[in-house]
Amino acid sequence: MTVFGPLGPSLAPYLRSFKGFRSALKTHADWYANLAGYRRMGLKYDDLLVEERPDVERAISRLTPRQIYDRTYRFKRASQQSILHKDLPKEEWLPAAEDVRYLKPHVEEVVKEDAERAVWDNIAVSRK
Numbered sequence: 001m002t003v004f005g006p007l008g009p010s011l012a013p014y015l016r017s018f019k020g021f022r023s024a025l026k027t028h029a030d031w032y033a034n035l036a037g038y039r040r041m042g043l044k045y046d047d048l049l050v051e052e053r054p055d056v057e058r059a060i061s062r063l064t065p066r067q068i069y070d071r072t073y074r075f076k077r078a079s080q081q082s083i084l085h086k087d088l089p090k091e092e093w094l095p096a097a098e099d100v101r102y103l104k105p106h107v108e109e110v111v112k113e114d115a116e117r118a119v120w121d122n123i124a125v126s127r128k
Contacts, residue, residue: 044098
């Protein structure tokens with residue numbers, strides 16, 4: 001069972017069907033996320049996205065005021081810890097359960113809108 005995506009066939013749905021493989025992959029993914037260290041600084045994964053990309057800039061502009069405030073607070077706190085060359089205290093580390101993708105849905109929506117706009121901008125009109 002392969003699904004065709006923008007880059008060709010994908011084995012992801014097939015691999016997700018194996019529970020043993022899925023749990024082993026999740027274990028390694030959690031280990032890698034902890035090794036990356038962004039949670040020790042209080043950041044979420046989506047905070048690491050490059051803001052200079054046009055799609056990410058537009059996605060950030062669609063966040064609620066509370067999400068923007070929380071994002072700014074996380075950046076300021078991480079910057080302070082970086083200046084001090086220290087991680088946050090262990091009880092303030094971001095738990096894996098709270099590391100949810102808050103920006104990804106907005107980025108995907110922006111990419112879909114851009115693709116739709118490209119189709120409409122390049123539509124060929126012909127007379128019958």
